[in-house]
Amino acid sequence: MPGSLPSQRSVDVAPFEALYRATVRDVRVYVTTLVGANLADDVLADSYEVVLRRWADIPKPFDERRMWVFGVARRTALASQRRVAEARRRSDGLVPDLAVPDVADLVAADDRLARLLGALPSKEREAMMLTASLDLTVTEAARVAGCTEAAMSMRLTRARRRVADRLATEAGAEMEADDVR
Amino acid sequence: MFAEHGRGEVERIRALLADAGVAFEPEQAPSQADERILSAVLARADAGSAVAVEPRRPRRRTVLRAAVAATAVVGVVVGALAWQGGGTPAAAGTPALLHFADADVAQVLAGGGEPAGAVLTELAEVAATQPVTAGEGAQEVTSYGWYLSSTDTNGVKETVLSPTRQVVLLRPDGSLRIREERTAALDLEGRVIDGDLPPGGANSDESFPTGSLDPTRVAGLPRDPAALRDVLLADGESLGCGTSDSATAACLLRAVIESHSFEVVPADVASAFWAVLADQPDLVTMGSTTDRLGRRGTAVAVRIDEGERLLVIVISPDDGRLLEWDEILASAPHLGSDGPTVIGFKLFESARWLPEE
Numbered sequence: 001m002p003g004s005l006p007s008q009r010s011v012d013v014a015p016f017e018a019l020y021r022a023t024v025r026d027v028r029v030y031v032t033t034l035v036g037a038n039l040a041d042d043v044l045a046d047s048y049e050v051v052l053r054r055w056a057d058i059p060k061p062f063d064e065r066r067m068w069v070f071g072v073a074r075r076t077a078l079a080s081q082r083r084v085a086e087a088r089r090r091s092d093g094l095v096p097d098l099a100v101p102d103v104a105d106l107v108a109a110d111d112r113l114a115r116l117l118g119a120l121p122s123k124e125r126e127a128m129m130l131t132a133s134l135d136l137t138v139t140e141a142a143r144v145a146g147c148t149e150a151a152m153s154m155r156l157t158r159a160r161r162r163v164a165d166r167l168a169t170e171a172g173a174e175m176e177a178d179d180v181r
Numbered sequence: 182m183f184a185e186h187g188r189g190e191v192e193r194i195r196a197l198l199a200d201a202g203v204a205f206e207p208e209q210a211p212s213q214a215d216e217r218i219l220s221a222v223l224a225r226a227d228a229g230s231a232v233a234v235e236p237r238r239p240r241r242r243t244v245l246r247a248a249v250a251a252t253a254v255v256g257v258v259v260g261a262l263a264w265q266g267g268g269t270p271a272a273a274g275t276p277a278l279l280h281f282a283d284a285d286v287a288q289v290l291a292g293g294g295e296p297a298g299a300v301l302t303e304l305a306e307v308a309a310t311q312p313v314t315a316g317e318g319a320q321e322v323t324s325y326g327w328y329l330s331s332t333d334t335n336g337v338k339e340t341v342l343s344p345t346r347q348v349v350l351l352r353p354d355g356s357l358r359i360r361e362e363r364t365a366a367l368d369l370e371g372r373v374i375d376g377d378l379p380p381g382g383a384n385s386d387e388s389f390p391t392g393s394l395d396p397t398r399v400a401g402l403p404r405d406p407a408a409l410r411d412v413l414l415a416d417g418e419s420l421g422c423g424t425s426d427s428a429t430a431a432c433l434l435r436a437v438i439e440s441h442s443f444e445v446v447p448a449d450v451a452s453a454f455w456a457v458l459a460d461q462p463d464l465v466t467m468g469s470t471t472d473r474l475g476r477r478g479t480a481v482a483v484r485i486d487e488g489e490r491l492l493v494i495v496i497s498p499d500d501g502r503l504l505e506w507d508e509i510l511a512s513a514p515h516l517g518s519d520g521p522t523v524i525g526f527k528l529f530e531s532a533r534w535l536p537e538e
Contacts, residue, residue, distance in 0.1 A: 013223060019221075022214045045218045052222060078425075123330045123487075131191045132198075133205040138187030138345045146428060150510065150524065151486045153187035167201045 016052050023066050024048075026134045027073050033117075034077040043080050048175040067136065070144040076170045112170075116163055125163065127155035228304025249331025276523045278326070279495070279507060289510045290488045294465030297481040301459035302532055304479060308455060308501025311448035320396060320445045322349045325474075326527035350535075351396050351443050383525045399444040406456040413457070414435075430463040430483045434492055438527075443505050445532045451501050467478040470495055472505040474528055491521070503529055 130141035143151040415435040467480035478495035513522040
């Protein structure tokens with residue numbers, strides 16, 4: 001059954017604006033991790049539209065609200081990915097794959113971190129971003145990612161091992177380069 | 182808890198990065214692009230742009246909220262994840278996997294297995310032949326499960342299995358009482374080690390006020406599979422249901438399990454549950470089995486998180502009742518296991534109406 005966005009007459013948008021400004025940077029980082037910078041703006045707009053439409057339903061505590069927004073953003077991002085994939089399939093690959101995360105976009109200040117994140121499988125990258133970067137607890141990250149705490153914990157373990165391996169490889173390569181010099 | 186282990190991993194990741202001089206991007210204020218998006222969202226809201234959205238049904242939402250709260254209370258059993266990380270288990274070994282006639286758990290976790298559609302359709306037909314009992318009064322659901330926990334006393338780590346019996350009483354006014362009896366725990370080699378528990382074990386008894394759950398929710402579910410599927414998925418919308426075929430299958434399976442946790446499930450609703458699941462391509466058949474109470478069963482399963490876990494349910498081929506669920510990790514190095522490992526199970530012993538309550 002069709003519904004509609006609440007109008008400003010029925011919803012005080014000030015709390016929504018406050019939530020938006022308090023969360024949008026982190027949600028942008030997360031969304032970019034999932035779908036890349038090309039789709040991030042559209043996903044953000046669609047996600048916050050859902051938040052505003054469902055304002056009466058969402059939890060009141062800020063941390064709960066923040067997590068709820070992450071959850072909406074994730075589902076919106078995944079839906080966008082599916083649409084892009086379907087468009088590519090129908091066009092026999094002529095439509096460019098816009099939903100490829102470009103981690104350099106979100107950690108441009110640090111190329112090494114971009115490389116480290118880029119080398120991780122998507123689920124491990126997501127786990128690392130949600131927790132180590134965006135400060136969600138493991139429980140919150142698991143809820144956002146739609147998995148159990150056990151699965152989230154395992155993803156973090158694997159991510160940590162891969163990061164450690166890559167850092168060790170980089171350190172070894174630097175030592176070799178120093179020896180050559 | 183896994184959360185504690187995960188928290189440790191987060192700290193280790195941060196320490197690794199810090200040692201290497203790598204930092205995440207510092208927190209920033211919203212950009213101009215962010216402000217433009219905000220304006221666009223508000224403008225659309227102001228214009229009342231039509232967006233197709235299924236209206237929420239207050240009764241169901243209330244139920245869901247209450248169910249989540251109640252599930253959290255019984256999480257020690259249902260979640261079966263009370264293991265606390267950071268130490269080595271006292272000994273290797275967890276409850277044995279059930280024996281499944283038609284499938285190997287490792288192969289199913291790896292993506293093998295045959296679709297369960299035909300099996301579930303048969304089970305739906307079996308359930309449909311059972312008498313539908315519409316009771317009055319309170320509903321009592323008795324179950325048995327276990328949870329795994331570890332303690333650290335002066336550096337001595339101990340991992341135990343704590344069998345727990347649970348009785349849930351849901352009254353007509355929606356108030357809820359959950360009684361749990363934890364019997365003496367066993368260590369991973371099967372020895373009784375909770376010697377200081379009182380006779381009968383440790384008990385908990387918690388009550389929830391009027392209106393905590395809708396006692397007519399399950400009885401009021403649609404019998405038409407398509408309509409029932411919509412209801413179950415809508416209830417799980419906020420949990421990410423529908424993001425993929427496997428996520429949808431897992432959501433539906435959890436919804437079915439939850440429906441059995443608090444209320445008596447009429448046979449025609451059980452039949453509709455299995456009919457809904459029969460249309461899920463990601464459910465695989467595990468074949469016949471015997472549950473942990475020795476009852477004859479037919480098992481189906483869904484892979485979760487791309488094969489990190491398997492959720493198995495066992496259904497009676499005699500009357501179509503849900504008998505048991507098992508959750509299996511592909512591997513659990515924290516528990517000293519490199520292969521498929523049962524991390525929780527729950528047996529539904531009985532569900533009945535108590536008119537006098």
